[in-house]
Amino acid sequence: MRFQLSRPGLRTRTTLVAVAAVAGTLVLAGIVVVLLLGWSLDKATTEDARSAGRQVGNEIAKEGARDLTSSDVASSGDSASVIQVLDRTGRPIASDPAISGRPPLTGDRPTPGHESVETVTLPINGTDEDYRLVSAGVSGPGGPYTVISARSLDPVTQASARLSLLLGIAAVPLLAICALAVYRAVGSALWPVERMRRAVAEISTRDLSRRVDLPPGNDEIHRLATTLNSMLGRLASAQGAQRRFVADASHELRSPLNTITTALEVSAHHPDAMSADELLDVVSRETGRLRELVDDLLLLARTDDTTDKPPHTEVDLDDLARAEAGRARSTRALEVEIRTGPAKVTGNPSQLQRAIRNLVDNAAEHARHRVRVRTRTDGATAVVEVADDGPGVPPQDRVRIFERFVRRDDARHHGTGGSAGLGLAIVAGIAARHGGHAEYADTPDPAYPGAHFRIRLPLKDS
Structure with missing residues (x-):
């Protein structure tokens, strides 16, 4: 049996992302702080070793090393710092009591006025520790000499370790506070959404008059x-x-x-x-x-149906208009005027022909003597116009005439061309499906004072 873990909610995911971001920031900041502290302490250790060696070097430069003893180079109880003085042959002539009797701490022999800095591991006081060695060449009576000043790096390591531990301990409550604050903040921000979800869940298809409450603000x-x-x-x-x-x-x-x-x-x-x-x-x-x-x-x-995609090809609206106007002329005792200019669109030929046929049949059904069918272009738009000399459409009905099952009072009889009130609705639907629209033209023509319908479609490649 397989168990699938559910995906955590938005509130939990947001909290985890925020805590991870804060944790990453704390880690990066901690690394930078520890590195800066280590660099600062390391530099201070080197400077302390240089300063201690310089004091001994100044005495040797004045008086020589003939009367120099171990007490003169002793670190006054500071076992973390030791000094060793070598003669011109590299033999220790004075050493801190902690390293008394030991061979030279380093093989570097800088010339007078120069120094070398290195880090070595020395077994002092029974433990192996890293020391920062500053070796300086000194010129004095009986010289030259080499003054080696060594200072332990263990305090630097311990300080860095303590700071890292302190930062780690401090990060735990900070991350906990961050997680709690983000969790509560996201919950508070999402509460209006939850309230809207509950309100929408309670709205049934039987009653769609209810609305969700608008929260304050404009967010x-x-x-x-x-x-x-x-x-x-x-x-x-x-x-x-x-x-x-x-x-x-x-x-x-x-x-x-x-x-x-x-x-x-x-x-x-x-x-x-x-x-x-x-x-x-x-x-x-x-x-x-x-x-x-x-x-x-x-x-x-x-x-x-937006999922229904009939084939679209190049269509000559003027050819369709002439064909439908000719059909009306041959089947009805009317004068049909045909004015067609080139108008190419991209669409489904059968649907566009049905739309033009409905307009022509509607005009022929209500015309007294004359019908006019016209095609033209208007900028990037192809236009099909059908006008008649019938009773026309009252102004209050010129918009709703394209709705379904809407007919004029004088059209409530059985006939063709959408007598059930669907003819013009089909025209509007086909026009909208092809990226255009159908409309009633408020441009009266003395020769055609009746209804004047118009289809507007985008031209091919426009």
Whole structure:
């Protein structure tokens, strides 16, 4: 059986990262402090050894080393510092009592006025310790001489070790305080988020009217709450639109079904009231309405589905417009004016043709005598315009006319071209799917005083 460790929460991860960052900073700072202290003490040890040797060297330079004794170079009880004086042959002539009788501490023999500095390990006082040796050449009566001043580096090592231990001990409570402070601070910062999460979790799909409380300030948490409320508002609006859509679709589907059902019942109970041909005509007509409505609903669903990606190619909108205008001219007793200029876009040919067809059919259905179909370009935009000389659309309906199941009062009859109130909604959906939009043009033309619809799409490679 495998056990999978759960990932720690944001609060814990943030605390761990903060503690790790502080710990790294403390370690780096501690290393720098210890190194600086070691360098300072090391330099001070060298200077102390040089100073002690210089005092002996000054006496030798004045009086020589003939009367020099061990007491003259003794360290006054400081066993960490010893001095040894060598003659010109390198033989010790005076040494600190701690190293009395020992051979020269080093083989360096600097000339008078010069010195050498080195670190060696010496067995003094029964222990092997590192010593800093400063060897200086001295010129005096009976000279030259070599004065070797040695000072133990053990105090430097001990001071560095004590400081490292002290810093390590002090880092523990500092890291604990840091962890506690960050944990509580992150918890306090995330509490509004948790409160919003609980509020959103309690909101059900049955009631999307609730909103999360806005925290004070204008920080990221406040903007998150604002975004959540905006999203809930969009969900509520989408849910309302979906419910209205389902209700309207059910109503539209029920109408032809009721007609078919009524016709069948009349034919069954009153055979003489309706002939077979009349029954077949009613059923065929209403079945066609059902098929058209279902096809429109499926097309709307595809335009809403962002995962559906139909093939896109180069499309000549002027060719599509001429074809649909010619179809309307041949099937309807209307004067159809065609003005097409080149307009190339990238899109799905069948969907764009359906959008233009819906506009042309809508205009032909409501026109009195004339319809105009036009294509042109406007900067980086391709434009398709369809106008008629019909009753037009009242100003208050010119925006909502593109909504689903919205029809003008004079259009509430069965016909083609989106009679269920879906024709213009399909046009708007296809235009939006291709990066454009559909609109009602508020530019009256005396020759075409009726409705004037327009599709705007981005030109190819624009």
